[in-house]
Amino acid sequence: MNNTKEAWERHYARIARKDRVIHQSNVFVGFNANIDAIIYIDETFEKILAENNITKDNLLKKEPKNINTQKEFLQVLAKSIMDSKEMEIATKNKKLTQWIENTFNTREYRIGGQAGIMSKFLDNLGLRVVFSTPKLSEKMAHLLPKTLIIPDASGLKKLKDAKKSEDTKTNYIFEYKKGTSLFNKKTPRADRFILATRPKGLEPRFHNNATYEFLSFFELVDRAIISGFQSLNAYDKKDFEKAHTQIEKIKKVNPEIKIHVEEAYITDRRVSDEILDFVVRHVHSMGLNEVELAKTLSATGKSKKASAIEKSNYSLLECYLGAKEIFEKMKLQRLHMHTYNYCMVLLSKDYGTSPEKMRDGLLFALLCAAVKASNGSVSSITDIKKVETKLNEQGVKEIIRTQKELGLCEGFIDSGICDLGNHFLIAAPTKISKKLKSTVGLGDIVSSSAFVYDVL
Ligand code: GLC
Secondary structure, three states: OHHHHHHHHHHHHHHHHOOOOOOOOEEEEEEOOEEEEEEEOOOOHHHHHHHOOOOHHHOOOOOOOEEOOHHHHHHHHHHHHHHOOOEEEEEOOHHHHHHHHHHOOEEEEEEEOHHHHHHHHHHHHOOEEEEEOOOOEHHHHHOOOOOOEEEEOOEEEEHHHOOOEOOOOEEEEEEEOOOOEEOOEEOOOOEEEEEEEOOOOOOOOOOOOOOOOHHHHHHHOOEEEEEOHHHOOOOOHHHHHHHHHHHHHHHHHOOOOEEEEEOOOOOOHHHHHHHHHHOHHHOOEEEEEHHHHHHHHHHOOOHHHHHHHHHOOOOHHHHHHHHHHHHHHOOOOEEEEEOOOEEEEEEEOOOOOOHHHHHHHHHHHHHHHHHHHHHOOOOOOOHHHHOOEEEOHHHHHHHHHHHHHHOOOOOHHHHOEEEOOOEEEEEEEOEEEOOOOOOOOHHHHHHHHHHHHHHO
């Protein structure tokens, strides 16, 4: 164990030490962006529950697909906090969001939505980022880097010159720390609950007349990251079809491009299924966390694999076996999964990047996530040199156990790389930052930086 820990410390030190000159690779990021209103939950929350007659005994047992009432909202939020279980649930109730604004103390407004978070972060790293979202308001533009490039109907624009929309979507992020007490129980870990809103006109794609000419900027794009499909309804088949058509066009414009889709927390399994069929099946790479992996597996009818993952408390071993199903079924070239303890990538041999480079990408990405957890954002690529972290021992144990139980090549425990015939399994223990500011968006940081590392 000690030798293995030292090996991982050495890997991390090598990555943090390296001085990088960013080659200004071009990255595209789309489509979901909004404002996140960050609310920190503390002991005063119990008072709000009491005022609304919510007790420990009337919390919601089953997670609802949507939130309709104030009572339902409080019951689900309390449940998420008590179990430290991340959730994202949508509401259309405007009175409820108004009540939240008046009742809770919003500490900060940040750019949110996976694409919003990833575009800002990748720009801060020094990449040239083309960013597209269906509605970009002035309010959002203020929270984004000025250097972003926006594809408008009339060509590529600077952020300040791009067409702005009047309205802004706001999501409410309830962050809680480890050890927050609620109904005499302390939260097992830090996590967040997201109340998402669903304004119209935010379909995760380009406008309807995205012609080949409009999409021609993709000729110069090395990597594309798309997300936001969770906001579609399962019965909106046409929307999924339109997204799919645009993906095919992009691949025609640039056959060398790699496209990555970032999954999200989805409450309707039919939506998960459509995302797999219309999006994931047609791209090269997919990113998700352990909860999303289990949910995706159940949506494809693999509920045994999903419950094995949950029962094992999201062990690397079970997650690998589950992820392999999706990797093979979706004919992916790359599947990335992040958890608090470890990260893994399944990489096909025709992806064109060496497993060592992919592993280093994971380490780089995990250092970036530690910076984000500790400071709230990553302001420059050199931040990873300064962040104070601790190697996650649990992650190291997971790697050792998986090597033994699956009989993987011995080198796996120190290198995190194993050749499994048609694919490589790549894994790394995480680094935990000594300070913790917030948890929202950490997955987006890990997924996007690990994906673009080979073109940095
Ligand atoms: C989802 C949420 C958004 C949050 C993001 C973080 O996209 O809707 O509010 O910023 O996740 O990953």
